[in-house]
Amino acid sequence: MGQTLLDEIDLLILRQLMQDSTLSHKEIGRAVHMTGQAVGARIRRLRELGVITGYSIGWDPEKLGLNVHALITVFLNSGSAHQTFLQFVASEEEIEEAYRVSGEGCYWMRVRTESPERLNALLDRLVKYGNYKLSLAIGQVK
Amino acid sequence: MGQTLLDEIDLLILRQLMQDSTLSHKEIGRAVHMTGQAVGARIRRLRELGVITGYSIGWDPEKLGLNVHALITVFLNSGSAHQTFLQFVASEEEIEEAYRVSGEGCYWMRVRTESPERLNALLDRLVKYGNYKLSLAIGQVK
């Protein structure tokens, strides 16, 4: 594929931005031996190519009161339409990630809620679409 | 807990930054009816409180050639030390997330590799620590 689209310098810039996107172009330039403007041009290109899809912040879920963290494997009912399930996923703010999977189950997702009661309520809404298997995350390793 | 630490305006600012951390303080200020400087002071406070933990970019894994996406449940050997497993996780760049779980298995993790061969090699290294169950992600829903 388009592997020649990105050179080593692009990858260096990306790695730096992944760690800290507030680095100035000039600071990044020091690491890759370029002026800030050249770095800026490359970053603009990475955005236009769709390699960089956006800028965001990292945040502490516990500081926001999200104390419950669960991993859920979803086994969709055979009659349940995937489309309506996708709408469900999109509408539930407590679902942080969700993937269609091949292997065990139909979907896998990770959720955070502020309390066991909220998790319980979410599972009640989820069970309309199918069965599930749940594990609680008791620590983030990475 | 410290729920009174964050007011509605702080949450609004956080939500905006989660969507796009390149918004200027002034732009955010328009949404919350404050000057850019006031927004900047609140953001600084959110950083000092540890609510905001960092700034990063979103990126397209396929544009970087990471075509294989897998979800792995790890069942650690009873003799295997957790400490050495954590070092393993930290050293493997292809592991993007990992959590200690209570429920099915000991750890859960999500990995991306550029090829099935690389996934195979990663699993070879993983199997020293225990057993695993693997699902392939075939689409990101959220």
Added chain:
DNA sequence: GTGATTTCCTTTCCGAATGAAAATAGATAC
């Protein structure tokens, strides 16, 4: 009620970063 204190916001100001345009260097084809 008065005054002091604290907190938070606005105003003002300056250094630094960003983004655009023009000039320059390096590589390639012919």
Added chain:
DNA sequence: GTATCTATTTTCATTCGGAAAGGAAATCAC
């Protein structure tokens, strides 16, 4: 050698971000 194309540097105007000073509102002691 000449033309051409791409990527970088240089230069410049605009904007942003952070610090300091001043002011409004809430709290508290008395």
